[in-house]
Every structure is written in structure tokens, then in C-alpha cells.
Amino acid sequence: MLRFFAVRLLRALITIALVVTFAFIVLRVSGDPALEIMSVDAPPEAIAAFRKAWGLDAPLWIQYARYLLAILHGDLGQSMRDGREAVVVVAERIPATLELTVPALLFSLAVGIPAGVYAALQRNSRTDRAVMVAAIAGFTVPSFVFGLLLVLVFSIRLGWLPSGGIGGLGHCILPIVTLGVGGAAVLARFARGAMLEVLGQPYIRAGSARGLPWRRVIVSHALPNAAIPTLTIVGFMVGNLIAGAVLVENVFSWPGLGRLLVVSVVSRDLAVVQCILLLIAAVMIGANVTVDLLYGVLDPRIRTAPLCAGAGRC
Amino acid sequence: MSTRPFLELTDLCVSIGGISVLRGVNLMVARGEAVGIVGESGSGKSVTWLAALGLLGRKARVAGRVRLQGEDILHMPAPFLDRVRGARIAMIFQDPASSLNPVHKVGDQVSEVLRLHRGMDRRAARAEARRLFDAVGISDAGRRLDAYPHELSGGQNQRVMIAAALAGEPDLLVADEPTTALDVTIQAQILDLLREVRTETGMGLVIISHDLGIIAETCSRVAVMYAGRVVEEAPVDDLLERPIHPYTAALLAALPNVDGPRRRVTAIPGSVPDLVRLPPGCPFGPRCRRHTSACDAAEPALASVDAEHPGRRAACFHSSFAHARAPEHKEVVLA
Numbered sequence: 001m002l003r004f005f006a007v008r009l010l011r012a013l014i015t016i017a018l019v020v021t022f023a024f025i026v027l028r029v030s031g032d033p034a035l036e037i038m039s040v041d042a043p044p045e046a047i048a049a050f051r052k053a054w055g056l057d058a059p060l061w062i063q064y065a066r067y068l069l070a071i072l073h074g075d076l077g078q079s080m081r082d083g084r085e086a087v088v089v090v091a092e093r094i095p096a097t098l099e100l101t102v103p104a105l106l107f108s109l110a111v112g113i114p115a116g117v118y119a120a121l122q123r124n125s126r127t128d129r130a131v132m133v134a135a136i137a138g139f140t141v142p143s144f145v146f147g148l149l150l151v152l153v154f155s156i157r158l159g160w161l162p163s164g165g166i167g168g169l170g171h172c173i174l175p176i177v178t179l180g181v182g183g184a185a186v187l188a189r190f191a192r193g194a195m196l197e198v199l200g201q202p203y204i205r206a207g208s209a210r211g212l213p214w215r216r217v218i219v220s221h222a223l224p225n226a227a228i229p230t231l232t233i234v235g236f237m238v239g240n241l242i243a244g245a246v247l248v249e250n251v252f253s254w255p256g257l258g259r260l261l262v263v264s265v266v267s268r269d270l271a272v273v274q275c276i277l278l279l280i281a282a283v284m285i286g287a288n289v290t291v292d293l294l295y296g297v298l299d300p301r302i303r304t305a306p307l308c309a310g311a312g313r314c
Numbered sequence: 315m316s317t318r319p320f321l322e323l324t325d326l327c328v329s330i331g332g333i334s335v336l337r338g339v340n341l342m343v344a345r346g347e348a349v350g351i352v353g354e355s356g357s358g359k360s361v362t363w364l365a366a367l368g369l370l371g372r373k374a375r376v377a378g379r380v381r382l383q384g385e386d387i388l389h390m391p392a393p394f395l396d397r398v399r400g401a402r403i404a405m406i407f408q409d410p411a412s413s414l415n416p417v418h419k420v421g422d423q424v425s426e427v428l429r430l431h432r433g434m435d436r437r438a439a440r441a442e443a444r445r446l447f448d449a450v451g452i453s454d455a456g457r458r459l460d461a462y463p464h465e466l467s468g469g470q471n472q473r474v475m476i477a478a479a480l481a482g483e484p485d486l487l488v489a490d491e492p493t494t495a496l497d498v499t500i501q502a503q504i505l506d507l508l509r510e511v512r513t514e515t516g517m518g519l520v521i522i523s524h525d526l527g528i529i530a531e532t533c534s535r536v537a538v539m540y541a542g543r544v545v546e547e548a549p550v551d552d553l554l555e556r557p558i559h560p561y562t563a564a565l566l567a568a569l570p571n572v573d574g575p576r577r578r579v580t581a582i583p584g585s586v587p588d589l590v591r592l593p594p595g596c597p598f599g600p601r602c603r604r605h606t607s608a609c610d611a612a613e614p615a616l617a618s619v620d621a622e623h624p625g626r627r628a629a630c631f632h633s634s635f636a637h638a639r640a641p642e643h644k645e646v647v648l649a
Contacts, residue, residue: 020438170501193541201412202407202412202413202434203410203413203415203416204414205364205407205413206405206406206407206414206475208366208369208399208476209369209397209400209404209405209406209407210399210426210427210430210479210481210482211396211397211398211400211401211427211430211431211482212396212400212430213392213393213396214392220418220426221415221418223414224415224417224418225416225417228417245442271576273559284427290470298417298418299417300417300462301416301462301463301464309374
């Protein structure tokens with residue numbers, strides 16, 4: 001078990017190192033922060049001074065070595081735009097993003113799973129088809145289009161909800177729904193598939209043959225088994241949520257990490273972008289490890305497997 | 315045989331997706347009787363019992379009558395059937411490992427039945443599950459209660475299935491190919507166990523199998539199925555001695571003869587007919603050695619062969635004892 005986690009941790013570190021390296025190179029090769037932040041009309045001396053101050057005049061590999069060394073000391077650098085610690089700049093945006101992503105994830109789960117399960121139980125009925133059509137629409141329509149559509153209907157036409165910005169509960173609803181709808185659609189399709197697969201298993205019929213009422217067969221025999229493959233998708237969805245937040249926060253002018261990321265990329269505020277990417281990578285790895293652990297809780301067959309693999313036997 | 319049958323299937327028909335897979339099955343099981351159902355795959359032997367217990371799902375159309383102690387249960391509402399299944403008629407299946415839920419402990423799956431059908435509380439159910447595990451020969455029963463199906467062998471899992479079936483104290487146990495997925499030594503143990511349980515509880519038994527040997531060992535009466543109908547019904551010994559239907563005779567000739575003189579096993583020519591396009595008349599006609607033009611005109615009904623042997627019935631125009639020959643090997647040693 002210990003070796004299992006050691007391997008996972010090592011893999012996670014390699015992933016993070018790759019993300020950091022890739023971001024470092026791409027950001028520096030694709031634009032010049034001095035020109036973006038100082039503007040093109042700035043006097044050449046000022047630009048040279050800026051480059052020197054931020055160490056941008058050194059060769060790329062030396063910049064990279066300095067950057068890695070700093071990370072190992074826990075120093076993620078300063079924002080080039082206002083000189084504050086990048087970590088602080090990023091950290092103050094986290095609550096706003098969590099305010100959207102966590103409810104959006106809950107919305108996806110609360111809508112997607114019941115819809116999928118219900119569709120599977122009513123297979124080939126009108127309800128089933130309606131749910132599936134809605135699900136296909138839900139994940140083919142891009143979130144920025146869907147978001148604008150919601151704004152059009154609920155803010156402009158009906159005037160029920162604000163079209164953007166941060167404020168009370170009303171401000172949250174449209175962005176949360178926009179962000180959560182794609183996940184709900186994916187989950188509905190997946191939960192339906194998993195449920196249909198499980199309902200075809202011999203133990204379902206065997207349960208009925210023992211006289212278990214259908215409701216009980218579903219709740220205590222089908223659902224726990226269908227939850228196992230569905231969990232994988234929830235793990236992936238966390239990644240999609242972050243990507244979605246970038247779009248949705250921009251559509252609704254929500255002052256979260258997604259907005260910060262876009263602004264920082266445009267102005268090549270290197271330290272801030274790298275800090276956000278590091279955070280995203282860490283969140284995704286955390287989500288995957290959580291999913292792996294939850295597998296063990298849900299599936300007794302997996303609970304014993306890592307032990308086996310870890311011991312190098314079996 | 316007792317006067318009133320425990321279970322009586324009358325003209326049971328099933329069609330799934332527009333294809334008739336059962337075409338009028340008539341069958342009786344007396345209280346405490348052991349009946350074997352034999353036939354090739356696709357002959358409808360499992361479907362008969364799944365249909366009788368209402369386990370086929372919505373896609374299947376079921377017609378006919380299924381009388382349990384005189385009461386027709388076929389189209390009864392689900393809550394009624396839930397009190398029949400597991401409590402009066404239990405069923406176990408071919409693949410024990412996949413017939414148990416992989417995420418629940420085996421002890422809990424047995425306790426579930428005890429709490430449901432016998433109203434026991436958690437503690438009592440666990441104690442009774444343990445007693446049942448002992449009774450079905452699971453060693454170290456106390457610890458095995460907390461095992462998951464993947465931690466047990468196929469034979470142990472089938473014992474768990476039997477324990478779960480016995481938990482409702484049913485009057486009849488339907489075992490659908492109970493030993494097909496198990497290796498031969500375990501197969502014998504499970505059959506011994508089923509026989510033992512029967513003598514102890516007086517429970518009736520239906521064994522569905524493609525293996526006449528298994529049925530000969532455990533049952534007193536046998537029904538042979540072909541293309542969705544019963545084609546011959548007889549006491550097991552009589553059937554082995556003098557099969558009437560040419561299909562039964564061919565099945566027996568296809569069995570290897572272990573003790574007697576060496577002989578070639580004879581395969582049945584052709585294959586099981588496509589249920590979508592059944593041949594006209596007798597469905598076994600095209601593969602039959604005694605096929606005549608009369609066989610193509612109409613499908614023979616299952617009928618008594620002669621007055622002296624009321625238990626013997628066959629669905630063949632050539633079904634008289636004059637035609638019935640013993641298979642070439644006299645002593646059939648089965649399984």
C-alpha cells in the first residue's frame with residue numbers, strides 16, 4: 001500500500017514538472033512580457049531595465065534553472081504587473097472561483113446522475129429519449145454560447161437575474177448553471193450507460209429471483225455497482241470544470257482565477273500564469289488520487305488489488 | 315406423484331422481440347418431486363422457468379398459465395411475485411460468481427433474504443446465515459460470512475447461492491445449470507449437496523441441464539425440450555432404458571459409454587433449428603432418422619404413449635413402444 005502511494009506521488013511530481021516546464025517554455029517563446037506590460041511605445045532603455053530587473057535578459061536555460069531553484073525554495077516569483085507575490089495574487093482569486101466550481105460540480109452530480117439513472121430505468125421510453133437529447137445538446141453547445149443564451153433569456157428578456165459581476169446569490173445562478181450543465185450532460189449519459197450495463201448483470205436477475213422488491217434491487221444492488229465506472233468520469237470532470245471556469249468567468253465578468261489567467265497570459269505575467277498552472281495541475285492530481293481512493297471504498301475487488309501490486313506478487 | 319401438482323405450467327408461450335422461444339410448454343412438478351429438464355442450448359429450458367417466475371423483463375411477452383398450488387401466478391402484481399420468489403420457489407443460476415453482487419459480502423446477501431422472507435433482525439439473520447453456511451458445507455463459515463464473492467472459489471460461491479436459496483425455506487428449488495461453470499469434482503459435490511438438502515427438507519427440485527448424466531443422478535422424472543417445446547417426458551430410468559422420441563434417442567447415443575463395450579458416440583446431424591424459421595411440421599424433422607412425409611404436415615402434440623405407462627409422453631408420430639428401441643449400449647453410465 002505504501003509503495004502504491006509512493007509510485008502515485010512520484011508520478012504526480014513528474015506530471016507537475018512537465019506542466020511547469022512546458023508552460024515556462026511556451027510563455028517565454030510566444031511573447032515578450034516587457035513589450036506587453038510596458039507597451040510597445042516605451043523607451044528602449046526602460047524596456048531594457050525592465051528585462052534586467054526580471055532577469056529576462058539571461059539565456060532561457062539560465063532563467064529556467066533560476067526558476068526551478070526558486071520553486072524548490074518555495075518562491076513562485078512576483079507578479080510583473082504590480083510586484084506583489086504571485087502566490088498572493090492567485091490566492092485572493094481562489095474563493096471566487098470555488099464559489100462557482102464547487103456548486104457547479106454539485107449541480108452536475110445532482111442533475112446528471114438522477115437523470116441518467118432514471119433514463120436507464122425507463123430505457124427506450126419517451127423520457128429516456130428526451131433525457132438523451134437534452135444531454136447531447138448539453139455537451140455539444142459550448143459553454144460560452146450557452147452562457148450568452150442564458151443571459152439573453154434570463155437577464156435581457158425576463159430581467160430576472162443579473163448578467164454578470166459578483167454580488168449576491170442572484171449573481172451566482174447563471175454562471176453556476178452554465179458551468180455545470182456540460183458536466184451534468186456527460187454524467188447523465190455515463191450514468192445511464194453504467195446503469196444499463198449493471199442491469200444486464202446476472203446478479204440483478206438473481207436478486208429478483210430471491211424475491212427482493214425491484215426498488216431494493218435498484219438501490220442496494222444496481223446503484224453501488226454503477227457508481228464505480230461513473231466515479232471515473234467525476235474525476236475527469238474536475239479538470240473540465242477548471243477549463244470551463246476560464247470561459248464562464250470571462251462571459252460573466254467573474255473575478256476568479258479564470259479571468260486572472262486570461263489577463264495574465266495576455267500580458268505575459270509569467271509568474272502568475274505559472275502559479276495558476278501549478279495550482280491546476282495540483283488540483284487535477286489531487287482529484288485523481290481522491291478518485292483512486294474512492295474506488296477502494298466502493299469496490300472491494302480493488303481494495304485488495306493495490307496491496308497485491310504493491311507487494312510485487314500476484 | 316401426489317394428486318394435486320405443486321406447480322403446473324399450461325401452454326406456456328414466450329416471445330421475445332417477436333420471436334417465439336417457447337411454443338406451448340406443459341409441465342407439472344409435484345410437491346417434493348425432482349424433475350430434470352434437458353435440451354440443447356436455445357431449446358427454451360431456462361426461459362421456461364424465468365418466464366414462470368416473471369423474471370424475463372418487459373421485452374418478453376408471456377402467455378399461458380402458471381399455477382402454483384392451483385393459483386395462477388403468471389400475471390400477478392410484483393409485490394405478490396416478490397413473496398413467491400425466494401420464499402416458495404427459489405432459483406439458482408449457472409455462473410455463481412456473477413450471480414452474486416460483487417460489492418456486498420456474501421453473508422449479507424444471504425442475510426438479506428432471511429430478513430426479507432423470514433422477518434429476522436440483523437443479529438438473528440447473521441446467526442442463521444452462519445448455520446446455513448455450515449449446512450451447505452462452507453468450511454470456516456463464521457469467517458466466510460464477511461468474504462466478498464471474488465474472494466471465494468466457484469464451488470464456494472455456488473454453495474453461497476444455495477444457502478441464499480434455502481434461506482427463504484422454499485418448497486421448490488429451480489437450479490439452472492447449477493454445475494456447468496464448475497469443474498468435475500466440485501460438480502459432484504454440489505449435486506451431492508442438492509440431493510442432501512432435498513432429503514433433509516423435502517423440498518422439490520428442478521434441474522435444468524444439457525447433461526442427461528446430471529439429471530439421471532438427481533432426478534426421478536425428466537422432460538426433454540426441443541425448439542421451445544417439451545418433446546418427451548418420462549421417469550428417468552425408463553427414458554434411459556427406452557427413449558421414445560428420436561431426439562431423445564439421439565441425445566443418448568451422443569453420450570460416451572464409459573463402462574460398457576467401446577463404441578463410437580454418434581453426433582446428431584444438423585443443428586438446432588432457427589426459431590425464426592422453423593421447419594414445417596415437426597421441428598426435429600430435418601435431423602430425424604425416422605422422418606417421413608407425415609412429419610412435415612403437422613407438428614405432433616405431446617401425448618401419452620400407451621395406457622400402461624401413464625407417465626410416458628412424447629411428441630412424435632412414430633411414438634409407440636414398437637418403435638422404441640433401447641440404445642445400443644444397455645448400461646448407460648452417466649457423468
